[in-house]
Amino acid sequence: MNHSMVSDGIAALDRLYARALRVCDDLETVADTLPNPDRRFCRRLAIELDTTVAVVNRREESDLFPLLAEQAGAMVVARLREEHEQDHTATAEIVRALVSISRGRAIGSHEATGYMLRAYFLAVRRHIAFEQAMLASLKSVSEPR
Template sequence: MTASVGAASDAGYMPRIDMERGHRQMLQACEALEALADQLPGDVDRLGCLMLASTLIPLLDACHGFEEAVVLPAFARTQRDVAIVARLKAEHLQDRCAAEDLVEALSAHGHGRPISNPEAFGYMLRAFFDSMRRHIAFERDHVLPALAPEG
């Protein structure tokens, strides 16, 4: 068994609880993106596209910022595995780049531009939410167990 990170940081964070909350919010966004992908090639909800476009990057930045500032340093102290931390940070950067492209496409459609290639748009949506779900699953399996349970 590995050592656990303390229950709360100096900033008042509860790493495990806050990370689980971020995971839930990201998974809800993934569900919304999947629902949009499932609507293709038919009538895709323009308002839904705009809502996702306006919230996706701020949510991603908040989750990844918290993980990089609080969770990953704590994980690195207990696990001493810099390769995992480097991998997760690299995935955060890749996810951010993919989210920017996705937000551009969501915004364009939300503002009235037709989806010229529904298959490519669907692939973009699915690639993003599949990647996010894999990333979250890895963190749940390998990072969360190293964090102290908080009450």
């Protein structure tokens, strides 16, 4: 893979990570405003969350994973694929919760919902930080000397 392709892929992922981190900030806002968050905001956030996670995961799998397989090995990629599966399951649960909130129905206690949201966005932030570190490492390896 040439330098230009790597740089383009990294730039695209950086933009997607910024988008995902904004979604995490929005989830934190919802958690902070329970039990009375803006219901319309929750509905829009449910859609944005589902779309963002799908787009980021697809882009990582198409652009990042092949580079990681070359540089870091199959075990790293296998771990990240497993995290994507876990992300998918957790995202679906969070989307269901946001849709329920948007309809004026709570799923469980507000404390439990807040904990679920916080656990999710903290894990996503940690996942993104790891992948950004991997991208920085790949970028330094791919830069022409």
